Amino acid sequence: MSEGSRGDGAVIGREIARFIGDTFAKGNRAGAIRENTRLMGGPLLDSIAVLELMVHLEETYGVTIAAEEITPDNFGTLGSMTRFIAGRADRK
Amino acid sequence: MLWSMLVSSSNRGSDRVVLSEEDIDLTHGELVERASALAFRLREAGVGTGDVVGLQLQRGIRTVVSIYGVLGAGGTAVPLNPGLRPGEVDRMLSACSPRLVLCEKELAGGLAAFFPHVAPIEEMMMEGEQPRSIPDPPADPDRPAFYLFSTGSTGRPKRVRRTHAMMSAEADQYQRAVQLGPEDIIMGVPPIFHSYGLCCVMLSCIRSGARARLFKEFQPETVMRWITRERASVLPGSPFHYSIMAGLTRRPGVDLSSLRWCLSCGAAAPEAVLTKFRDRFGLSVRQLYGASEVGSATLNVSDDPLLSALSVGTALPGVKVKVLTPEGGDAPCGQVGEVAVRSPAGAGRYEDLSEQSAESFRDGWFLSGDLGRLDSDGLLYITGRVKLHINSGGNKVDPLEVESVLEEHPAVAEAAVVGVPASHGLEIVKAAVVLKPGRHVEAEDLRAFCAERLIGYKVPRVVELRSELPRSPTGKLLRKDLLDEEA
Numbered sequence: 001m002s003e004g005s006r007g008d009g010a011v012i013g014r015e016i017a018r019f020i021g022d023t024f025a026k027g028n029r030a031g032a033i034r035e036n037t038r039l040m041g042g043p044l045l046d047s048i049a050v051l052e053l054m055v056h057l058e059e060t061y062g063v064t065i066a067a068e069e070i071t072p073d074n075f076g077t078l079g080s081m082t083r084f085i086a087g088r089a090d091r092k
Numbered sequence: 093m094l095w096s097m098l099v100s101s102s103n104r105g106s107d108r109v110v111l112s113e114e115d116i117d118l119t120h121g122e123l124v125e126r127a128s129a130l131a132f133r134l135r136e137a138g139v140g141t142g143d144v145v146g147l148q149l150q151r152g153i154r155t156v157v158s159i160y161g162v163l164g165a166g167g168t169a170v171p172l173n174p175g176l177r178p179g180e181v182d183r184m185l186s187a188c189s190p191r192l193v194l195c196e197k198e199l200a201g202g203l204a205a206f207f208p209h210v211a212p213i214e215e216m217m218m219e220g221e222q223p224r225s226i227p228d229p230p231a232d233p234d235r236p237a238f239y240l241f242s243t244g245s246t247g248r249p250k251r252v253r254r255t256h257a258m259m260s261a262e263a264d265q266y267q268r269a270v271q272l273g274p275e276d277i278i279m280g281v282p283p284i285f286h287s288y289g290l291c292c293v294m295l296s297c298i299r300s301g302a303r304a305r306l307f308k309e310f311q312p313e314t315v316m317r318w319i320t321r322e323r324a325s326v327l328p329g330s331p332f333h334y335s336i337m338a339g340l341t342r343r344p345g346v347d348l349s350s351l352r353w354c355l356s357c358g359a360a361a362p363e364a365v366l367t368k369f370r371d372r373f374g375l376s377v378r379q380l381y382g383a384s385e386v387g388s389a390t391l392n393v394s395d396d397p398l399l400s401a402l403s404v405g406t407a408l409p410g411v412k413v414k415v416l417t418p419e420g421g422d423a424p425c426g427q428v429g430e431v432a433v434r435s436p437a438g439a440g441r442y443e444d445l446s447e448q449s450a451e452s453f454r455d456g457w458f459l460s461g462d463l464g465r466l467d468s469d470g471l472l473y474i475t476g477r478v479k480l481h482i483n484s485g486g487n488k489v490d491p492l493e494v495e496s497v498l499e500e501h502p503a504v505a506e507a508a509v510v511g512v513p514a515s516h517g518l519e520i521v522k523a524a525v526v527l528k529p530g531r532h533v534e535a536e537d538l539r540a541f542c543a544e545r546l547i548g549y550k551v552p553r554v555v556e557l558r559s560e561l562p563r564s565p566t567g568k569l570l571r572k573d574l575l576d577e578e579a
Contacts, residue, residue, distance in 0.1 A: 023514075025536065026554040032536060043540055046548030047309060048332070048485055052516060055339035064341045067313040 012061070012089065013082035019056055020078075024049050033078055040075040050075070063088040093233045093256035094295070095163045097263075099124060099226060101298050108274065110297055112305045113153045123157065128223035130161025133216050134192070137209075141166035141230055143191035144239065147285075148172040148181060148199055149213055152306050155284050156294055158194055158213065166229035167191070168236045171285035175547040178202035183493075184241050184249050187444050233257035240287050240384040243488035244448065245461075245480035247496050251443040252384050254287075262387035262437035263295035265408040269391050270326065270353055274301035277324040281310055281333055286486075287384040288357050292328045302326075312337045316346045323350035330358035331365045331517030332485035334377055338368040339516070348373045355380050355391070358486025360474045362517045366401045379404040381474065386438035386458050389413060390472050403471040404464075411435040415466050416459070423465070428475050431464040432457040480571070482511030484549045485518045491571075494552065497545050498523060501538060503531035508561050509552065510574045523552035524561055524574055 017033040024044055025033065039045050045053065053075075054065055063085060074084045098120075101110075106121030118126075139145055145162045147169055149155045155171065162169040170188065172181060174196060181203060185193070193203050197212040204210045237256045241249040272278075278297055282289035284306075297304040305318055310333060318324065327348075334356060354369070357380040366377050376397035381404035382388040390413055392405030407413045412434040415423040423429040434457045441449040452459050461479035464472050482489040491509035498507035505528045511519035525538060535555035542551045562573035 024553055025539075026556075043536075043543045043551075046551070048518070048549060049553075051310070051312065051336050052518075055336055055516070058341045059339060062341065064343065067311045067317075070311070 009082050009086040012086050013078060015060070016057070016081060016085070017078055019060075020044065020053070023052065023056075035079040036077050039077055039081060040070070041072050042076075057085055061085055061089050093231055093260055094237050095160065095227070095229050096231060097260065097295075098127070098160055098163075098298055101301060104301065105274075108301065109303050110301075111153050111156060112303060113307075116153065118153055123160065124226065125223055126157045126217070126221075127160035127164050128226050129221040130157060130217055131164030131227045131229075132223055134161055134165040134167065135227075137192055137211065137216070139165045139167050139191050142235065143167045144170060144185075144188045146170045146172060146181065146185050146190045146193035146195075146207070148174055148176065148193065148195040148203065150174050150196055151283050151285075151308050154213060154217065156306070157217065159284070159294070161217075163237060164227040164229060166227075168239060170239045171290070173283070173285050173547060174199070177545055177547060178206055179545055180547060182206040184251070187251060188239055233260070238290070239443070240290075242384045242442070243481050243490050245490060245492065246448065247490060247492035248445075249490070250445055250448055252439045253441075253443055254384075254387070254437075254439060258387070258437045258439065259291070259295060261410065261435070262291045263299045265410050265435070265437060266291055266296055266388045266391075267300050268409045269393060270296070272296055272300035272302050272326070276300065276302035276326055277322050278302055278304040278326040278328070279315055279319060279324050280304045280306040281315060281327065281329045282357070282486075286358075287387060288328065288380075288382065288486075291382075291387055292355065292357075292380070310336075312340060313343060316343065316348065319351065320345060320347045325350055326353045326355070327351050328353075328355045328357065328380075329377075330486040331356055331361040332359075334361070334369045335365045335516035338365070338372045348375060351375055354378065357382060357388075359483045359517060359519075360404075361402070363402060365517050370398075376401065381405070381472065383433070383458070383460055385452070385460075386411075386433045386435045388437075389433045389435060392471070394471065400471055403467070403473050405472065406470050407433075407472075408435075411437075413466070413472055414457075415464055415472075420454075425468050426465055428463055428465045430478055431460045431462045431472065431474070433460060434458070482509075482521055483519050484511070484521065485516070487549045489521055489550045491521075494521060494523065494542065494546065494550055497542055498525060498538060498552075500545075501533065501541050503527050503533040504538070505529075506561060508569055508571060508574060510571050512554065512575065520553045521550060522554040522556070522574070524556045524558050526558055526561055 102120035102124045109117045110120045111118040192209045236253045238254045240252045280293040354377045378392040381390040390405045394400040415429040463476040464474045494509040495507045505526045507525045512522045514520045562570040
């Protein structure tokens with residue numbers, strides 16, 4: 001499990017940004033994924049990529065993300081995604 | 093013929109539910125009524141026998157009603173992925189001059205730029221509308237029921253004519269192999285616009301009296317909940333679907349033990365995916381092999397699914413499969429060569445493409461472009477492919493189409509696109525791009541440029557800007573070198 005599982009938002013945010021950058025946006029400007037970068041519903045993540053990301057987040061942080069929680073509110077930006085996962089990881 | 097299959101199935105039990113979607117159930121009788129009402133509206137809109145109707149609709153019951161509405165009107169249906177951009181739809185449909193394109197309201201504006209007759213589905217399909225009567229379209233089995241599209245390696249999708257007789261034969265072959273009956277519940281994970289969903293979800297439930305549950309999108313938890321709740325028996329999917337389901341954390345109450353068939357098609361299933369799913373749920377995934385050109389061709393019905401898990405099985409009843417040597421002869425057992433299929437469900441050519449037809453159809457056999465071998469028990473193993481296309485989770489991508497879109501960008505001198513193996517059994521699209529001298533553009537701008545013109549799974553995930561592309565001394569593009577860099 002990654003260091004991010006401690007629920008530290010900043011660490012989790014960096015790890016998610018790294019995963020998204022490496023997996024879905026290779027070749028883009030370094031550090032292009034910021035707090036307010038549009039993720040779910042944006043050009044970076046299509047529906048297949050969202051599912052891959054869900055599996056990564058569940059495996060890495062040991063959290064369970066219910067189908068109805070996969071919404072733009074929770075996963076629309078790196079910031080909202082980080083808050084959602086950090087909140088879950090804290091509860092574990 | 094497909095219409096009469098629907099009507100006779102309904103006559104055997106019009107109150108039986110045939111399709112479900114979320115909390116909506118549709119009986120056979122209601123499906124016939126709705127499709128009939130649409131057929132009359134299509135007739136009024138000028139759709140006559142033999143006319144082509146494009147259908148770009150969200151996944152779900154309305155797609156099935158629309159397909160049968162077109163068939164009831166005597167037309168030929170062309171079901172399309174709702175995510176396709178208007179230019180992509182034009183590349184597919186323009187050659188068959190559709191009489192009408194039925195679409196979601198939000199797609200109508202974009203399509204109207206390419207097609208003279210576009211109608212939002214809401215204008216043609218009225219809730220609760222009763223048909224004047226049940227239509228009786230001509231029963232000629234050799235009329236085309238569908239035009240399907242096969243991804244080419246030439247920058248252009250290849251149109252496949254599938255007649256009523258072919259589709260009926262495919263449904264029959266598949267049903268005999270899987271032994272579907274009215275007690276079965278099929279999880280409609282593959283979309284109906286794909287030949288896999290068309291046969292293994294839509295036609296198979298109409299023909300057998302089984303019920304299919306349709307999904308707007310693949311959401312693994314939702315699918316697993318419905319399997320549990322309804323004690324579903326058949327799950328057609330792809331390696332990607334099985335990998336995702338096996339990869340999620342455990343959900344309380346999920347029980348997939350009612351599944352008697354977990355089918356995988358669309359791409360060769362990696363052993364790791366099959367093992368992970370089996371370890372997690374105790375179920376063996378069985379591979380099915382087919383193509384838009386011939387429909388479902390083989391299925392692994394082996395008594396020992398563990399031993400032969402990597403095989404796509406043996407030919408379905410009525411289908412013949414062989415492996416060819418490079419010279420075109422029959423390859424001996426165990427030797428790898430191009431897989432060829434002969435099926436009563438198979439088309440004999442590509443429409444309007446004589447050169448590609450001659451390459452792919454020979455003496456009644458379809459040369460699949462896939463490499464494989466047969467073992468001594470007649471089990472087929474797919475080992476690779478001859479064709480260039482990229483397989484993105486069952487969605488095929490023609491690299492030349494993506495390259496030509498990239499090369500439309502004013503800053504791009506040339507582009508090369510390849511498929512790179514990734515997690516969950518996927519291949520992702522990678523582009524190597526050389527810019528024109530003095531021009532500058534960021535990789536994400538090129539991705540955005542592609543996303544405006546191509547459906548999501550064709551948009552390169554990886555864009556590399558380079559000073560040159562790998563070429564042979566004679567100038568031939570060396571795609572393999574690009575792939576080797578990823579290995």
